[in-house]
Amino acid sequence: MKVVSRFDKLVKDADGQAQWLFAILQSVHDGVLVIDDCEVVRLVNPEYTRITGVKENEIIGKRLRDVRPNALLPETLKDGKVRTGVYRKEGSNEYVVDMAPIVVHGQVIGAVSVCKGLTEVHKLTQELKRNKERLNELKRTVYSIYRATYTFAHIIGHNDKIKEMIRIAKRAAESDLPVLIMGESGTGKELFAQAIHQEGPRAEHPFVPVNCAAIPAALLESELFGYVEGSFTHAKKGGKIGLFELADGGTIFLDEIGDLPYDLQAKLLRVLQEKTIRKVGDTHERRIDVRIIAATNKDLRQLVAKQYFREDLFYRLHVITLHLPPLRERKEDIPLLAHSIIQASGGGGQRPVCSISQAAMALLQSYDWPGNIRELKNVIDYAICMTDGMEIDLHHLPPSIMKDPEVFRSSTSIQPLRKMLEETEKRLIVEALRQFGTDVQGKKQAAKELGVSLATLYNKLKKLGISEDLPSSAPNG
Structure with a gap:
């Protein structure tokens, strides 16, 4: 048995549809005024009266400019142009108006203005300003926490091998290509990564270091990509931003990349290929702009041969490679x-x-x-x-x-x-x-x-x- 709603009963004829639309306009929390193609006011809602102080019986059925000589809505009726954010004042009442023509079958049959009180606009503006300030403060905090401190000037040595690595690294800094830094523990892999970031166009954006071996495998995916609220038990309300998102616009340094779990290697490969990430529990992907620098003290070719490291990911990372010499050399x-x-x-x-x-x-x-x-x-x-x-x-x-x-x-x-x-x-x-x-x-x-x-x-x-x-x-x- 089909259920018939009150809406179906009401709008089965033209009068019912008119009542429906009128009820909608009466409920809107913005002021609405409508004129026909003769500039006669056909409708105002209670919010319009509250904002402007003009009562319904003072304006309905009259030409708009007879009541309000400086009204701009007739201009919209004539030229068919949309106007937004127009400041207006009626007596002591100040407000902002958006105006648009009403078009039916290609013909302009009227115009509508939607207004919002300036006090309310001011509140919204202040709230927007506060939100921007909070966002900027958050960005400053992120940038101060994740900020590279070392440059090529901090890399010391006259050894031919180290000088050659500095030369290659400086050229790499000019590009946005992935960099793979290989070398024993303690040879200065992060120092080189920071210097590359500092020398390049992303220097004013975050440098986010991640030790892939230091984070438990069960937590690494949510740390890298973040998660949405309710994605798993004990997930934080509002979800969590991942390290890739924190690095947006800057550089993420994946240290000990050889210890990255095999299943996560496929997701990292997708980040490199598509420039997108998907949070844990999310249904859609987000675009990011991040440069990836990876480092390892392991022989990735051997790991590939033993199927501990994805070959396709290895070749994605193996674009510009630096081999840092040990101190004994x-x-x-x-x-x-x-x-x-x-x-x-x-x-x-x-x-x-x-x-x-x-x-x-x-x-x-x-x-x-x-x-x-x-x-x-x-x-x-x-x-x-x-x-x-x-x-x-x-x-x-x-x-x-x-x-x-x-x-x-x-x-x-x-x-x-x-x-x-x-x-x-x-x-x-x-x-x-x-x-x-x-x-x-x-x-x-x-x-x-x-x-x-x-x-x-x-x-x-x-x-x-x-x-x-x-x-x-x-x-x-």
Whole structure:
């Protein structure tokens, strides 16, 4: 049995339709005035009277300009143009009007004005202003939290490999292509990522770092893409914005990308291809404008071969690739890095440190640094804490360095400190001479690498009783 609504009963004839439309106009909370093609006022609703102060019996059936000589609605009737946001005043009543022609079968048969009191407009304007201020404050907060601090000026080194990586990274900064940074832990992957962001056109927008290995797999999707309200148990009211949305307009740095769960790799691939994201529990996608920089200390090709990493995602990320050398392959940069770390530490606060002794520096350059620059910083910070003077010496370095088997292979028992220092110094000089040779040029190069003058090297050869009759590993030896 078909249910017949009150609406169906009312609008079955023209009179019923007119009553329906009249009731609608009476209920609208904006002021409405309608004129016909002769400029005669045909209808006003109660809200129009409240806003303008003009009563129904003062205007209905009369030409609009006979009652209100400065009315603009007749102009809309004549030229058929829509007018919006027109300021009007009737006595002490101020309001804003939108006007439009009424067109039926291609003919203008009248015009309508819709008005809103200025007080109400002012309230809406103020509310809009407050919302914009809150949005801007939120943006400033996001930008202050997710702001890159490092530039290419912070990347230190004269090593050829690192200089080549800086050159490529600077060119990459000019583009919007994905960048994949590969290197051992502690080699400065995030430093490069921030520098690329800072050098490019997105520098004034957020830089959002994400450690894919640090966030539990069950939470990673909602952290990256956000979620809508009610999408799962304990979901926050109003949902949550994801890190990709926070990075909109800027850069997202996906560190340890090799640890990204396999199912999420497909979603990241879609972000790269379509520039859209879908929140957890949402039914539609949102467009985003984000540059992706990824980093890993793993061999992604091996992960692809073992089917732990998607091949299509690998090639999407593998557009511009940087291979950062480990510190053991750029030992000539250790003095620069060490002195930079000392300067950045403020010289140790109440115990200012200005230099590192030649013996200590030689030891630092002989160590293989499995923790790379991060480990070097820890060692220098430790030494600054241990020293009471202006110079870091061998005995200020941490036990992890002093007990390294490559440094003290014969140290099986406690020895007097002076003897240990002499043995270390002697071993380092012998290794340098074997590498560069014992001729004049070889000694000059050895002295340079050891950070001492040629005269000092000759003195130490004599003092430590080092024979110059050594088998050389130098290319010309």
